[in-house]
Amino acid sequence: MKKYFIPFILVFLTGAGAASAQELKYTNGKDAWNPDSLGNHRVVLNVTSDGTVAKAIIPWRRRDLQPELKEIWVVDAKTNQKVKQIKIGEINREQGTIYFEPSSGIGTYYLYYQPYKVDGRSNYPNAIYLSRKASNNPSWPAATAKIATVKVQEIESVNAMNSNYPMEIIATAKETQDLIKAHPKSSYLVFPEDRLNPIKMMDDLPQRWILKGLKPQFSGTAAKGENYAFQLGIYPVKQDLKNVQIKFTDLKSKSGAKLPASIFSCLNTDGINWNTQPLHKTVDVAKAQVQALWVLANLPKNTIPGSYSGTVTVTANGVPATPIQLNLTVSAKTLSDGGINEPWKQTRLTWLNSSLAQKNEVIAPYLPLEVKDQTIALLGRKVMLNKDGFPAQIQTFFTPEMTEFSSTGKDILTEPIHFHVKKGKDLIWKNGPLTFTEQNPGTVKWSTTNTTDNLKMEVEGAIEFDGFLAYTVKLIALQDLNLDDVRLHIPFSEQAAKYMMGLGLKGGNRPDTVKWKWDVAHKNQDGAWIGDVNAGLQYTLKDNHYVRPLNTNFYLQKPLLLPSSWGNEGKGGIDVFKKGKSILSDNYSGAQNMKKGDTLYYNFNLLITPFHPINTDFQWSNRFYHKYDNLDTIKATGANLINIHHATPINPYINYPFIAHKEMKSYINEAHLKGLKVKIYNTVRELSNSAYETFPLRSLGHEIYSPGKGGGYSWLQEHLEKDYIAAWYVPEIKDAAIVNSGMSRWHNYYVEGMNWLVQNVGIDGIYLDDVAFDRTTMKRIKRVLTKDGHPGIIDLHSANQYNKSDGFNNSANLYMEHFPYLNRLWFGEYFFYDKSSPDFFLTEVSGIPFGLMGEMLQDGGNAWRGMLYGMTNRMPWSDGADPRPIWKAWDNFGMQGSKMIGYWVENNPVKSNNANVPVTIYKKDKSVLVAMASWATTTANVKLNLDWKALGIDPAKATISAAAIKNFQPAASFNIDQEIPVEPGKGWMLVIKEK
Structure with missing residues (x-):
């Protein structure tokens, strides 16, 4: 992906001994080793002469703190074995001196300098970096040892995602001080930076800025209509800066054309909040800290191509302003979509200030007030x-x-x-x-x-x-x-x-x-x-x-x-x-x-x-398949609505379903041709570290990401360092999420992103795995999902929130504000249906008091009790709890068009004479499906009290039968006055009709 492209460069580094003035390049290891045992970074060393001891001086310029405390391993590339003799010399963040025994003589050796072990459960891992051990042979090497020549060939990251190049290669302390001394009158330094190199470090300057030098100008190229962006890195050198702001002039071309100052804004100081209110933020920057300011420029489509120049000026309280010349070349190309199909260029940052779908227009099936x-x-x-x-x-x-x-x-x-x-x-x-x-x-x-x-x-x-x-x-x-x-x-x-x-x-x-x-x-x-x-x-x-x-x-x-x-x-x-x-x-x-x-x-x-009437026909006709799978396989099950989770080939990264969008669109197009609908996992609560906007969002402080103690997966620790909460992690694709902070402009981005997925990828709705946004955002989502006649189906899953970590809240109570816009509930892990009372089923799981219906999950659910509320489990989630036999029974009876009358309805025409065996019916003309389930502790013999007139069935012609349903019930028939045996925790699905 373009976001992580790492060019080969030549950097001349200073140091002592064999490593001085070497050409050093930063490369992609292409997953050549296991990072969970060796770490994410290694130095490739070439021993180029004979000797019993190799001495390497490595100018690694590490951003991690206290490298002198961390373990270092040297591995012989020829044997793939650790060398036995190693001695650590002086180690600091700028460079390190290492002595090792070249076990295979002249050749290649790998030095791994951040090995870690993984602690914790697989989806919430914590990387613990190994502490350096004392030498097991303090007398090695001998003073008379012959020193082999070592060339530092390159620094490799295990893959492009883990690379530190170029924005996490630190400048040395001397380089930084020399730069400051060269500008003695400056209270702060301003570093213009391209959008393709997001500023990532807050505590260090990148070496890139030393090599470029401090230049008070920025030049860029954009297309007409493009959502263009660039950065200004602010670095106070004398004192803390208060109230940092950016001011713009018009940009003008030699021909007299103009780009008005009004098209420019600073994402960090101004915008539109999630509730449509103008957002004005105060940006303070502590001395010796780096703050990225992201400048957005939404170029008009009618811009006259040419070269434009103007000024962007940085100001702060009590210090001189710093003008930066801004040169922007606008090409003849026009981008109708603002360039959002190239998000690695940060063209979607403008979505953070979107007010799409904010107008409180009435959403079906609701009526105007x-x-x-x-x-x-x-x-x-x-x-x-x-x-x-x-x-x-x-x-x-x-x-x-x-x-x-x-x-x-x-x-x-x-x-x-x-x-x-x-x-x-x-x-x-x-x-x-x-x-x-x-x-x-x-x-x-x-x-x-x-x-x-x-x-x-x-x-x-x-x-x-x-x-x-x-x-x-x-x-x-x-x-x-x-x-x-x-x-x-x-x-x-x-x-x-x-x-x-x-x-x-x-x-x-x-x-x-x-x-x-x-x-x-x-x-x-x-x-x-x-x-x-x-x-x-x-x-x-x-x-x-x-x-x-x-x-x-x-x-x-x-x-x-x-x-x-x-x-x-x-x-x-x-x-x-x-x-x-x-x-x-x-x-x-x-x-x-x-x-x-x-x-x-x-x-x-x-x-x-309730919010609206129950749509029982939607429940009977829309059958969920909750897994990425072959479409023909899915269609053969009878399911017709597919939920695509994250960590799948077409939706790999959690809550960021944009990277594999072409594959997703192809899958959805094929599904539509087969009569299937496709919904995707996409919610707000945590966000994949693969998001192109990760570091621009980090520049906003705690607006988007919640403060926290850090830790978690190694990538998070190495590239974010601190002040975040590590969330869900997928080991198979090494996708690490970061917890969102709550209500923020990320919800504007979320709405825009969902709209893009509907219009460009063709999704039929979303699967929500808990919800961390408010009802206003939910309404906006429903509007964009149903725009232009799209189905906009939303189902909500929740694990039982009634526990210590979740604050002892009820999932239904917690998410009730969203219920008006949902189509189905799936509650969920830790809802133990075999241990739950009927009133718990009704209020916390079924959704019925709110105009919804649901499905079961934990341990496959209880099929008999679920039928009282029109619920099954979901394909193909639970082994041994296949809903297809029940779906078939529904189809055989003809559930479409039936009227559901629950046991809670006082005038239900079919009642049980045992309070521990309630009855719900699904009534049609001249026939009724009776669902009964037991909460009795022993087998109950139940007599049904039937209101034949209300049922519209002549008792003289009536039959009561149970069709054989796999894993549910055997075939049986009963007389109208016969007691029906019901085993504990089980039940029946009976059909009463005229002969």
């Missing part, structure tokens, strides 16, 4: 606002079957959501007018102000078309006052509070009482979902300092910030209990002392569930 008086209607739901700005009532219109709407609404609340602010007694609020500040199809906003003598409450609310409500609530002290408590009451109706998850509870039946306290250091918990299958509400408590935490193994490294209002230094908490006719969620913060003018933010978000 409708406002009438103070009632807002949306798909299947209504919100009635109270005079204080909070919901007076929330209704849903989904039937219990979740496949259609009812004309009668189901109330979620028994009384309005409201605050209690206590100072001795409840403060009485005077309500101001409620004003709608925005009314668009996708978003409706309103505001009001409630006041007392001592306190003002400013309320801003917003609802979006999918049922998300966001409240900003400011309590502003009008004078000094001490409050006894601030409480938010959400009074659920009992019929909309059957189930609960969150606040330390696994999903299931709601307990009578819940008492919860904030513990953000250990628990990713800030709210809960309470509801029934066809009506519910998730709420989360925030303040104005909310920052999205890390998730999926990394929560403890960047946890939630305790809200200063709700958390209140540990005083706050949540109690859920029955009070009168309500199931009351009592969210309290405890006593607050406020000075006049103080503001506390009691923000909260609501999600009204």
